[in-house]
Amino acid sequence: MVSVPEIILNSGHTMPLLGMGTAVYPFVGSNAVTSAILRAIELGYRHFDTAALYQTEQSLGEAIAQARHQGLIKSREELFITSKLWCSDAHADLVLPALHKTLRNLQLDYLDLYLIHFPVSLKPGKFEAPPPKEDLMPMDIKSVWGAMEECQRLGLTRSIGVSNFSCKKLSDLLLNVTIPPAVNQVEMNPTWQQKKLREFCKNKGIHVAGYSPLGARGTMWGTNQVMESKELEEIAKARGKTIAQVCLKWINEQGAIVIVKSFNEERMKENLDIFDWALREEDFQKISQIQQCRSFKTETLVSEDGPFKSVEEFWDGEN
Template sequence: MAQATFKPEDQKTQHFNLLSGHSIPAVGLGTWKSGSKADDAVSTAIIEAGYRHIDTAWQYGVQEEVGVALRAVMQAGVKRKDLFITSKLWCTELSPDRVRTAFNNTLQELQLDYLDLYLIHWPFHLQEGASRPPKPGEVLEFDMEGVWREMEKLVEENLIRDIGVCNFTLKKLTKLMDFAQIMSSVCQMEMHPGWKNDKMLEACKNSGIHVTAYSPLGSQGGGGRDLIHDQTVERVAKKLNKTPGQVLVKWALQRGISVIPKSSNPERIRENIQVFGWELPKEDFEALCRIQNQKRVLDGEELSVNKEAGPYRSVADLWDHED
């Protein structure tokens, strides 16, 4: 895939434009598995490192900690309008009658009046308290259109600036686009040189949907790739006098996508956004693109696949048999 044009600017103002006319900061802080350190990580990211994009979700169990940090940084002088805050609607709430309550709970936990971006976290509907893997009957019918209509209402009421999806397939994204009155501004997905997700990236770009990559440094669980210690990544990092993490973040930015690397380590948080003012040379970008794909087993697969009862009897079923 062609290398996107990405002009080096000040890290606090580097953005990508969205369909809505709003913009999303190119580098954000992911808060998955941040635990009790989430408030410190968010404060470090915003105050010390210059991040303006924070990604969280109800399912991460850290929204209250993130909210404490957001309140503190705004009291310290950071303006709400300069922050971009993303959260996600969890699988148990994927029913039209539960969307608003779930969203209001998220706003309360984050101590905010509005969200910049609200995503459908996974495109399947789980019964409250569903097992892992789910028992028969615990994966419910997903009224995608009904849920999306409720999210659109929240946009119309200026409670959310943009809505989008996470972990969608081409088939599910096409279904959504067929009925959406407010288009998905963002599609968030796993993406790194070890899982390039080329088909989804191309489809989103063709539709004007911006892509945000989670796990941009590689996935270290479920058979995924530890790219921080990949030989190609290390070679490029040494050549450019950068960290492996910076090389991986820059690879994503040069594809035209934003990234949300997660970390609770202050040094890593600062390093991961120091990716402006320099470029990966073409030969190094292409070398990273040649790293072999190896998709991991995601949490959503453990949550939804039941080999005996379905409706997803395999990982391939969940991903609509798309490569």
């Protein structure tokens, strides 16, 4: 069984450097998701990433319960569980009830990490993706973050953070915090390297977690640009690795946490096999020259009548 290295967050808690995502589009939980998570635990995965939106919290919770019953883990303490606050609950008075619901779904007493899913709110009550444009609202980040801090103070989550926040949005958030975000989870891969954001977060003591490390091919918004990269193919052949392993290793060597997602057993094994070898300087040089293009453009969260009028405004023009 593979042992995944860990880092220490600014909250003082540790977090495994590789986690398994649980989003299946269209969003739905199932016995197949539960079975895949159980097998992942057997293989050595200890970090699992879900969200209220994904509708896989219950599947993950069932897998954790079965893993304890089967003796695959001795206690819940062996696992690192992340979930996310959906936009329709991103209102100060709804944060705590949303987390309580997440914990019930997961059959847990606490999360290891709770993230604000996006820097935008939706009218309360609906749970749709993509959301209706008319429901988009500006987030009162000061009050929402205050509620997130209360969740941590109550012991319902050990750490708190954000997802899909730009440098500017993080800067604005940091003006109004008592507890700083521990993690910013964003798209990150060799074709969208997030150099500026990674440097900003490093200077602020915030760890970056990278989702879609392979470009999210096969999703409604993903692309093939990562897996069809000639540069990555050349490196993989030279190192005797797969393109996927080169991508994951590159993220790992930037000091970022990587969130992988495959329910295929051989790929799950392959994704764990990135910690006992290193890329070479010429590999980094080659990867640094790859043309950059964001895959996740968030068109569904912008509107002429919404808080963000364009994708450019949503990301504050940051590349």
